[in-house]
Amino acid sequence: MSTNIAFIGFGGVGQALARLLKERKSSLSSNYGFESKIVAVTDVMKGSIYHPEGLDVDQLLHVVEETGKVEDYPQTPGLIRGWDSFETIKKSNADVIVEVTFTDVETGQPAIDHIRSAFENKKSVVTTNKGPVALAYNALAKLAEENGVFWGFEGTVMSGTPALRMPVTTLAGNEITEIKGILNGTTNYILTEMEKGKSYEEALEKAQSLGYAEADPTSDVEGYDARYKTAILANYLMGAPLDANEIYCEGITEMTMDKVKDSVDNDKKWKLLSRITRQEDGTVTASVQPELVDVDDPLAGVTGATNAILYECDLSGPILLTGAGAGLTETGYSLLIDIIHFHRQSALTKIEGG
Structure with a gap:
């Protein structure tokens, strides 16, 4: 039928x-x-x-x-x-x-x-x-x-990229203790360009010229887009009834060339990370903010407009999923x-x- x-x-x-x-x-x-x-x-x-x-x-x-x-x-x-x-x-x-x-x-x-x-x-x-x-x-x-x-x-x-169904089906039987990810390709592209020596303004302008960023990039660069996605992950995968507006959110508009250069010089990278963590008492906390990650962190190697999520699982260990986060x-x-x-x-x- x-x-x-x-x-x-x-x-x-x-x-x-x-x-x-x-x-x-x-x-x-x-x-x-x-x-x-x-x-x-x-x-x-x-x-x-x-x-x-x-x-x-x-x-x-x-x-x-x-x-x-x-x-x-x-x-x-x-x-x-x-x-x-x-x-x-x-x-x-x-x-x-x-x-x-x-x-x-x-x-x-x-x-x-x-x-x-x-x-x-x-x-x-x-x-x-x-x-x-x-x-x-x-x-x-x-x-x-x-x-x-x-x-x-x-x-x-x-x-x-099956960020929701993959953990529910393929990772069934695991307890996911933490989810952290790069959920906004625009901001990741900007940060990648800043690592190459561009200022925030120059990187944003290039992102707009390539169609990664809107004429009004507020939702991306202030972290609001990532916050909504974080709320979805928290509700659907972690069973936590978090409203998007309850999630702490900080974007990348204050990022400077000096901060990015210092991180690279110290074998670290800035990433706008969504993080959802199940605490020992069972409660779930979530945030969206720029974080420094070590260069050997799986998320450090995610560059350009690519998205990625790392699922921390009690049985299978950490599982990394990467892929396009946009496109018609x-x-x-x-x-x-x-x-x-x-x-x-x-x-x-x-x-x-x-």
Whole structure:
């Protein structure tokens, strides 16, 4: 049976996922028995279309590329236009809602309300939006469980690098005592450039010219982006109900050429580290701040815009995961990971249910 998919938001990441579903259609079917149809797309800037039998993905992507509007999709019998996001969630025949709207990370909106509505209407969700997971994980996870639906958010921490599912599945049986990582590629790139002799301002300007940093880099350089990801890791992997705003956060804006040079001269490196630690009494503490690491520390060798996480495990010892933390294809792939996992879970539920 085919999985029906509705997109809430259809920017670069949503379009990347649509392309992957089209390009990998044959291999997804043969390798996983997975078939899918995109039945709806709604975007605040691009318009909205729905067809219960599925949209032509080539036509959809072509129209968006040509006009920037999904509502310019050619009229066909049964096509409905003009639904808003909540109508699409409630009225469409989608099994999975792909929530990739532009969301205010400080409030988690509108993604939190979209996800809540989907769960209340017995629909599963995959998302790359950090806000809902960092700010409302426990409430939304409970709602998903109560309604028997799937919630995937692999791409919220390290894009297509499996920073969440890998420790849950591959490291099962370990107790993770500490997680520390480089969760923001922009700041790691800036620090790497400063090690080469650039000033903070010069390194930031280069990062912006390469597209690593936004015109307003505040979320990256002040550590806010890493703090939201730290909250997700704390909640999901450590079972600690930490709100992002409760996590101590310090960025790299005060970093100077002299501080970086002194660290290199002393066989150390500055890294903006997210650190989550389970204390002896069981409580979990978390922070985001620049830290000096020895040159032989596994994280010291992570340079440029790369992300990395070191999981301290009681049985397997330290496990290092590195990979891209951004990119349209990588982030689209993270959504595909979640959709495949949804398919496997649904198939297993059907087998168990007889």
